[in-house]
Amino acid sequence: MFSFKKPEWFIFDLYKFTLKSKYSCDYLCNFATVNFSSKTIENAVNALSGFPGVGKRSALRMVMHLLKRPVEEAENLSKVINKLKTELTQCTVCCNISDSNICSICNSVNRNRLLVCVVEDMMDVMAIENTGQYNGMYHVLGGLISPIDGVGPEELNIRELVARMENEPPEEIIIALNANIEGDTTAFYLARKLQSFPIKISTISKGISVGSELEYTDEITLGRSLTARVPYSI
Numbered sequence: 363m364f365s366f367k368k369p370e371w372f373i374f375d376l377y378k379f380t381l382k383s384k385y386s387c388d389y390l391c392n393f394a395t396v397n398f399s400s401k402t403i404e405n406a407v408n409a410l411s412g413f414p415g416v417g418k419r420s421a422l423r424m425v426m427h428l429l430k431r432p433v434e435e436a437e438n439l440s441k442v443i444n445k446l447k448t449e450l451t452q453c454t455v456c457c458n459i460s461d462s463n464i465c466s467i468c469n470s471v472n473r474n475r476l477l478v479c480v481v482e483d484m485m486d487v488m489a490i491e492n493t494g495q496y497n498g499m500y501h502v503l504g505g506l507i508s509p510i511d512g513v514g515p516e517e518l519n520i521r522e523l524v525a526r527m528e529n530e531p532p533e534e535i536i537i538a539l540n541a542n543i544e545g546d547t548t549a550f551y552l553a554r555k556l557q558s559f560p561i562k563i564s565t566i567s568k569g570i571s572v573g574s575e576l577e578y579t580d581e582i583t584l585g586r587s588l589t590a591r592v593p594y595s596i
């Protein structure tokens with residue numbers, strides 16, 4: 363049955379509709395023009411939108427979600443974030459982020475210490491660990507050489523890697539860096555830097571990914587696959 367709404371409710375619905383349509387067409391991407399009704403919410407949105415991949419729209423959703431949750435949940439989140447900055451340290455052996463001075467991988471007696479895989483950051487350690495195919499050690503560089511971004515070899519944990527080669531030389535170093543200019547530059551620098559050590563230096567294969575088709579593979583990747591071809595083992 364049709365019921366006539368009070369005028370103020372009609373205006374409120376119209377306001378909601380206008381907001382919804384504005385917000386749904388990425389209006390919130392340009393959030394600078396939006397006036398927040400609360401300075402506290404605005405501060406929270408600004409703080410959260412500083413995270414990679416989080417825009418102001420997503421940040422506002424997070425804030426609204428938090429407001430609906432119990433206060434204990436917000437307190438726990440605050441504690442967890444605080445611990446990230448106060449309780450984490452860098453492993454003195456592999457330079458990975460760790461809960462203690464020596465991380466669980468470097469402390470393990472079940473790892474092959476004659477193999478050291480050089481990676482950019484902790485995310486790469488996790489990616490390689492998740493393959494279940496590697497049981498050696500790691501060395502985390504903490505970045506890649508990138509002159510455009512002002513990152514030189516001195517900013518990376520290369521000095522620590524060289525010291526490691528002198529103190530406890532492995533049989534092989536596996537350079538596992540990104541397949542881009544920064545990764546290639548860093549790999550070349552490392553290979554030159556470590557060539558005086560009697561250590562085998564290898565790099566991970568770069569080629570077409572499993573499940574992909576040749577005709578859809580880009581020329582650079584396909585070219586690299588041909589150059590770095592391996593004997594077919596039966």
Ligand SMILES: [Zn+2]
Binds near residue numbers: 453458465
């Ligand atoms: Zn470690």
